[in-house]
Amino acid sequence: MSNARQAQHPISPAFTARWSPRAFDGRPLTQEQLRSLFEAARWTPSAVNFQPWRFCYALAGTPLFEDFVGLLVESNQVWARHAGALVAVLSQTTRTGTDGEEKPFASHAFDTGAAWMNLAMQAHDMGLATHAMGGFDADRARQYLKPPANMAINAFVAIGYRGDASALPEALQAREQASDRTPQEQWVFEGPMA
Numbered sequence: 272m273s274n275a276r277q278a279q280h281p282i283s284p285a286f287t288a289r290w291s292p293r294a295f296d297g298r299p300l301t302q303e304q305l306r307s308l309f310e311a312a313r314w315t316p317s318a319v320n321f322q323p324w325r326f327c328y329a330l331a332g333t334p335l336f337e338d339f340v341g342l343l344v345e346s347n348q349v350w351a352r353h354a355g356a357l358v359a360v361l362s363q364t365t366r367t368g369t370d371g372e373e374k375p376f377a378s379h380a381f382d383t384g385a386a387w388m389n390l391a392m393q394a395h396d397m398g399l400a401t402h403a404m405g406g407f408d409a410d411r412a413r414q415y416l417k418p419p420a421n422m423a424i425n426a427f428v429a430i431g432y433r434g435d436a437s438a439l440p441e442a443l444q445a446r447e448q449a450s451d452r453t454p455q456e457q458w459v460f461e462g463p464m465a
């Protein structure tokens with residue numbers, strides 16, 4: 272890590288040590304590694320334990336991986352093609368009610384966001400880096416992944432072993448460092464916000 276992140280208050284060092292690099296070394300992940308990552312996601316809490324998350328993945332070195340890379344916006348393709356795996360994070364937006372009607376499942380994105388973070392922290396624990404991407408072609412991703420209509424495609428995640436930043440395009444080399452955060456005072460409120 273090129274700049275040391277400073278926590279404002281005592282926390283597990285894993286939270287500041289994890290960050291989202293773009294330089295990956297291209298080594299494919301194994302199926303077993305991915306299963307551990309999904310297993311961490313599996314234990315995420317969700318409203319009524321509905322577990323709305325879904326994941327589609329492709330391992331580097333497979334034809335599927337090339338397909339997945341092609342679903343990303345160009346600016347993400349440049350670096351994400353060197354990841355060891357790409358994972359699409361989806362969530363089920365509705366749930367069948369007791370009356371048999373499909374109703375919006377309000378916390379699908381909240382729960383699935385937590386699931387991706389469990390995955391990311393497990394990856395960090397295994398010496399792997401993750402980088403989430405909202406930059407993908409939503410129409411082409413839907414065409415390719417073929418999720419049911421009530422499934423949202425939230426993000427793609429690049430996962431892999433960190434690589435050498437010098438292999439990145441110059442503009443990205445400068446950005447290859449852990450970012451800071453705004454202080455708690457700006458977004459934590461004791462009681463109402465105003």
Ligand SMILES: Cc1cc2nc3c(=O)[nH]c(=O)nc-3n(C[C@H](O)[C@H](O)[C@H](O)COP(=O)(O)O)c2cc1C
Binds near residue numbers: 347405426450
């Ligand atoms: C939902 C989501 C979408 C993101 N989309 C992109 C993206 O398309 N391209 C990219 O390079 N980084 C993307 N990022 C990475 C963020 O910019 C990065 O996580 C953030 O700056 C915090 O940095 P850190 O993860 O290194 O702590 C995304 C992150 C999230 C959570």
